[in-house]
Amino acid sequence: MTENTTTQLIQEVVDYLIETDTNELASWGEKRTEWLKQGGEQLKGIDKIISGDLRIKRDNGEIATYPAFRVQHNNACGYYKGGIRFSTGVNKAEVETLAMLMTLKNALHDLPYGGGKGGVHIDVRKHSDRELKEVSQAFVRLVQNDIGPYRDIPAPDVGSGAKLMDWMTQEYKNLHPNQPYINTFTGKSLENGGTKGRSESTGIGTFLSYYYLVDTVLDDTLTVDANYRDEREMIKSIGEKAEVKVAIQGFGNLSRAAAIEAEKADRKHTVIAVSDSRATIYNEEGLDVEGLAAFKEETDRLPNADELKEMNSGGDILEPEAVLTLACDVLILGAIEDQVTEKNQKDIKADILVEGANGPVTKEADEYLTAQGKVIIPDILANAGGVTVSYFEWIQGFTNEIKGKDEILKDMSNRMKSVSQRIYRQHFSSEHKESLRFLCFKLAVIRLVDTMKRSGDII
Incomplete structure (x- = not known):
């Protein structure tokens, strides 16, 4: 789903909510239209884009350059949260789209996060571990002032994993001595503060x-x-x-x-x-x-x-x-x-x-x-297991309470069950014919706009 498609669907949801009487918005009164328009415009935009070229010396002595991005879409519901992918498909538009989807996903699943995403244009299969470590460290240096346990918490995505998160966590720690660091990245190895089952x-x-x-x-x-x-x-x-x-x-x-x-x-x-x-x-x-x-x-x-x-x-x-x-x-x-x-x-x-x-x-x-x-x-409903367990890892970093794999996956499954069945029941009982994707976008947009109006981001 492209960025244009995502923003188009957000606008379609906003237009629908303006034109249709829905029980969810019954208490919004006469300002409903104004709030939805303001909130919709914010959701179609991007809070911040950090981009640059990462340069490292490869094993053969050549200097290589890799375009890199970190997109912070919206933090109405909490700190920015989203993965970092290492892939040849990475480009600015793709990362923006994925950050938007993270905002919607976290809102849909009632997680205390906004949406972010990162990416490096690289073919991991053609690089040694040393080279990937250098790229990972360079990425942290690029975004170091815009991430942190109380600001933006990256995680693994396509082409990355626990090893890269460990490298990034260490680099962030080196760059910010005597500051909290363990919760800056989730999806780390168990030995480095990760969570079982991630x-x-x-x-x-x-x-x-x-x-x-x-x-x-x-x-x-x-x-x-x-x-x-x-x-x-x-x-x-x-x-x-x-x-x-x-x-x-x-x-x-x-x-x-x-x-x-x-x-x-x-x-x-x-x-x-x-x-x-x-x-x-x-x-x-x-x-x-x-x-x-x-x-x-x-x-x-x-x-x-x-x-x-x-x-x-x-x-x-x-x-x-x-x-x-x-x-x-x-x-x-x-x-x-x-x-x-x-x-x-x-x-x-x-x-x-x-x-x-x-x-x-x-x-x-x-x-x-x-x-x-x-x-x-749709993706924002189906693939939230990862960010849910990342949330558990983030909490673990504050409490140092280590839970077993079975308990963590059971907690994740229960959250998925609660959210999924609520959505499915609403879907089948609706008097309005709509796809599951439209319903999920609608519920996420409602939560986000409601949060914005309560916090005063829209008036």
């Missing part, structure tokens, strides 16, 4: 966002408006299947955790396909998820045909994009943005799509698939 949390939460949808629909107490009867019946039919077939795009930390969670769910789910940037592995009868996960963690890739045979794991090797159009019930999108587009939307066979990645379904494809009766669980 690496799996986004993927587990992504799967659970779908699982709680089915739970909600199977609950006989659910109120269903006529607008949503067909949608409810479709989801119910999946929930009542003896075997739910799941395809997963991507096989990094997020997708591996989602696949493992699917396989151990109470209702039977069979993962029939996983993919990475090189290939899709497909087996209609189901894959050896744990074996594939172990292979991926060791080699950073999926096995080829010969290696699959050696693993005694059946499966066909297909093109990477094939995972998107396989016959399945649920498609989890855990790779990168703009994967389901106008070009392939008519070939999508899954009835439920779950956005583990940020913006994997374009606006045009979202509208087309929704019109076809498919359900898309």
Whole structure:
């Protein structure tokens, strides 16, 4: 989802709230329109952009330059919070969009954060650890005066991870002696103040966002408006299947955790396909998820045909994009943005799509698939497990209370369940036909504008 699409949807939500009587805004009175217009303008803008070129000496002696960005979108609900990605796809517009989505996500999940995002344009696969450490330290020097435990708290994202967060934390500590530093970054290693369960949390939460949808629909107490009867019946039919077939795009930390969670769910789910940037592995009868996960963690890739045979794991090797159009019930999108587009939307066979990645379904494809009766669980609802556990890590840094992995993931799951089921119940009972994405944006915008008016940011 591009920046223009995100700001466009924010404006559509604001216009809708101005024109439509909604119970959520009944107490706002005659200033409702003015508050919504002011708040909408703030949400379509950016508070601050820090950018620059990071220069390091590579192992071969050459000087290399890497464009870098940190975008602070909005802090109405709390300190800026969002990941830092190391990727060749990084550019200013992408980071701005991701920062906006973080603001909306944190508001939707009632987390005490605003939205931020960072990125470095780099191919991590072509760099040594020493080089990546130099780039990480240079990034901290670029943004050092604009981050901190009470200002902006970065975390890992695509291409980064605990190792890079550790390096960044140490650099920040060196630059700011005798100042609080441990909570400046989350997603650190356990030995450096990190939290158990952080690496799996986004993927587990992504799967659970779908699982709680089915739970909600199977609950006989659910109120269903006529607008949503067909949608409810479709989801119910999946929930009542003896075997739910799941395809997963991507096989990094997020997708591996989602696949493992699917396989151990109470209702039977069979993962029939996983993919990475090189290939899709497909087996209609189901894959050896744990074996594939172990292979991926060791080699950073999926096995080829010969290696699959050696693993005694059946499966066909297909093109990477094939995972998107396989016959399945649920498609989890855990790779990168703009994967389901106008070009392939008519070939999508899954009835439920779950956005583990940020913006994997374009606006045009979202509208087309929704019109076809498919359900898309949007990124700002589905992939909040990571930032939720980051919140726990942030708190841990103040209290020094170390919790076990099971307890942390249970707390995360309970928060995801509470938010998800509240949203799903509101969705199915609404008299107004709208997608889950629109509803999530609407609820996030309402919370943000309400917070702005209470704090006096809008009058």
